[in-house]
Amino acid sequence: MKFETAYSLTLDDKLSIYDVRDLNFDETADFDSDKDSFLCPNDACRAAFDTGSNTLSTFNAKNVNYQRTPHFKNKTSTRHIDGCRYGSTHKTATGENDDEREENFPSEFVLTRRQYERKAPLTGAEGNIPQDAAKTPSNRVSISHSTNDSTPDKTSVFAHPVECYVSNIDDKDKLKSMPLKIGEHTATYWTFFKKIEYLQDNKGLIYWGKIKAIKDYTSSFRIDFEKKVWLDKKPYSVNVYLSKKLIENYRKRTAFLEQIKAAVDSERALYCFFYGVTPELKQVPSKKNPEQTFGVFSANIENLDHLIIREAPGVD
Known part of the structure; x- marks a missing residue:
């Protein structure tokens, strides 16, 4: 079990x-x-x-x-x-x-990361551990978890709601019935997860799409999506940028670099899910002719805790 x-x-x-x-x-x-x-x-x-x-x-x-x-x-x-x-x-x-399926749907994705305190009993003067030390309640700044054995209905780990969505993608009725709250916005899982090509429909959602390519600039990365956004009957590419400073200061830097560098050379179909920013139409100078510009929907990722690169079979 x-x-x-x-x-x-x-x-x-x-x-x-x-x-x-x-x-x-x-x-x-x-x-x-x-x-x-x-x-x-x-x-x-x-x-x-x-x-x-x-x-x-x-x-x-x-x-x-x-x-x-x-x-x-x-x-x-x-x-x-x-x-x-x-x-x-x-x-x-x-x-x-x-x-193969995540059945425990959190009803709220909390944007403030949960803090944990290790149980550390104090040592007495003679090196003995006081008997009641381990029983002293910790003063935690954390998501409220119930004292019973039920699964917590809140999470601050982005991978949890993403796994709920991906692993249940074949059960649209369930995704359309399960509620999810992020900040002040409450909707269903089906509504909150928005394909990247429809990002103009609404802001403040979890956007996702199949990755076309990941540009490795050694200390920064750009993720290009396969699907394009149509605006005024014209197609525009979509990408998100991960800055050097963002990556260097990331608390899970080693694991993230391992993941994204493997993704750069991967031949598997990979998808990117992110929350917190909405790509906007920007004019970018052309490499061949810097005096000319072209339009692209782009955004700078602000929090790597709210971005995931992963396989997601069956989502398309």
């Missing part, structure tokens, strides 16, 4: 698998999921067993690029109390691989 939320013994909090991925790649965070212990998110179930041995495993927690939905899953040795819904071994009647 796969599930998206687990209790982190290191952070003393319930994390989604997307939180774990985000922390694994974050160069400013002292975190390694291989060194953590993940336990059942059901409080009663977790309390019934020894935390040192009754752990869960992760799937796609560290892969920069993944094709199947990340999740936590039970080990053969993992035990659950009677009635715990995470103890089920039920498989779908159709035999569908349970890795």
Whole structure:
């Protein structure tokens, strides 16, 4: 059985698998999921067993690029109390691989990144750890997570709503019924995700499209989209630019560079999803004749946390 939320013994909090991925790649965070212990998110179930041995495993927690939905899953040795819904071994009647679809739709994508505090008991004068130190509540500035075992309905990790959309692209009725809030705007997943060629329809959406090419300028990149925008019966190319400063200051710089450099030479069909900017029509000088200009819809990406390059089979 796969599930998206687990209790982190290191952070003393319930994390989604997307939180774990985000922390694994974050160069400013002292975190390694291989060194953590993940336990059942059901409080009663977790309390019934020894935390040192009754752990869960992760799937796609560290892969920069993944094709199947990340999740936590039970080990053969993992035990659950009677009635715990995470103890089920039920498989779908159709035999569908349970890795292929994200079923936990967050109802809100929070633009402020969640902050985590490691559980760090203070050491006494003689080197002993006070018994109550580990029980002291942490003062976290974070997304509000419920104390029960249900999946959090908010996320600050962009990969989560994108995975919901991509992995359920064959179920348009579900995408049209699931609500999503970003900032002050609430709509359905189907409405929020807008193909790049229709970016003029509305601002403030999650735009996406198939990548035509990625221009590598050594320290910066430009992503060109395959589809064009039509304006006044004329087609215009669309691109987004990732500046040197943006990349250098990115907390997941190493993972991002690994991903985008692999994408530059990839022969696979790749797609770019981004939020926070809307490409606008700009006049760009021609390389052959700088005195002449041509129109292109372009935008400078402002936050790499809100951009993803990935495979997305079936979206076209």
